[in-house]
Amino acid sequence: MNNVWILFKRELSSYFATPIAYVFIVIFLFISGIFTFYLGNFFARDQADLLPFFNFHPWLYLFLIPALSMRLWAEERKSGTIELLLTLPMTMGQAVSGKFLAAWAFTAITLALTFPMWITVNYLGDPDNGTVLAGYLGSLLMAGGFLAIGSCISALTKNQVIAFVVSVVVCLAFILSGFPLVLDFFSGWAPQVIVETISSFSFLTHFNALSRGVVDLRDIIYFVTLIAFWLFANAIIIAIKKAD
């Protein structure tokens, strides 16, 4: 546990030692602002909630999270520091979770910096702050899911561009599997069980409920399990593919 914390600190501070942190935060805030106020009709809707803000998060994460996660392991491989890290007295599980948690904490910080949005709705109207909180929770969990996928894929290669592109594609599959268009395609011929299974794998299905303020334990379990699964795969991939 101690090792996870030590690695977590190192990783998190390294985001801020490079321009990554600032570029990421500025772009995230900028794009989410544009999406919310222009595309999401934040004002025209005339409702005091953050739904337009949260609705765009899956799409925002689709590109921003892989950009964050692509370096997690690919860079360690490229620079050879993976050899240093994995010959230190810590377990693979500690190494994988320390790095993941730091990246996740960094997205949490970014997300927290969207608080002016929350202040704005509270100033303009009288939103249900519980719903807003649930939305933030859902968004954070979804970011964790994207990050775990990205971390695992980054472990497969030393090329960050490959890690980015493949992560985007895999994450897209996890979003689209809940998309009505895709589900309609399946429901035409596949049995209902399969359609439901496909849609139950989607980030959208679970995130939409949370962003509307419905905190269902099953949605939380879904994201936690998903994260655990991808991190487990991440550890295994590194263990069997250390040399190249």
Add this chain to the structure above:
Amino acid sequence: MAMVEIKNLCKHYGPFTAVDNVSFDVERGEVLGFLGPNGAGKSTTMKMVTGFLTPDGGTVSIGGHDITKNPVAVKKRIGYLPEGAPAYPDMTAQTFLDFIAEVRGLTGNEKRRRVEETINKVNLEGVVYQPIETLSKGFKRRVGLAQAILHDPEVLILDEPTDGLDPNQKHEVRALIKEMAAEKVIILSTHILEEVDAVCTRAVIIAAGKLVADGTPTELEARSPQHNSVTLALRGTDKKTAERALKKIDVIKTVESTAETENVVGFRLYPRANRPMVAAISQLAQEQKWQIEELHVHKGRLDEVFRTITANQQSLT
């Protein structure tokens, strides 16, 4: 039981065999020089000994513990400088060493003291607050070295520790290695053969993944064709007479004449079956009333031995 025991170690990369059945033991107090041509498998072996790569066959045990069965406990006892001295480029030497110290279980004052001590040992004082990516190659290497010795490990594994260091630093690092040697096992790979003479108590040579020689530097030097050969320069005689007389000595196998100036003649003498020749030569000189200008016994040169052994190996495969 030896501190480090390596048994039948093998590693394949696809169809290619990088390390082929390598076995050796290293005792506390030994400094083992790990030699071999480029691509021989030195780094690969070290990666397995430090638990980074899992061997395809064979075992590594450190202090009686198998590294694959008990990785965390064994890794605590090892300090490792990987090839190329990788370090996190955006960190400063100070924060990097602090991080390593924490992972190594050092805290508070103990941590501060050890980090400072190590920085002094490898002469990093001037650059500790500079990001590692902006350091010169030699300083990067020293950061890597600092990281490896920080926790005063029982087993120190250094992959080309003096590569890229200036002559003064090379000297200091060698002195540091010697100073630490007494209570440790030190395994270092190098392409600099004087380094083996300077710091190693033992050397192993690997070529094409196989262990081809194992012995003290002196033992290895004894394999050289130059070993125990003598350079001789004489005054008061001419080349022909001297050569004839020398050839009569039965411990001398061949006589080569070398330089010849006005009244000095030079020879290179090779012994029969490595036997010493000096006594016989000086006796002859006395009898013949020659003046000996120069008499020098050669120990043999490691680079020649290295070339002979590894060239043979490569022609075999």
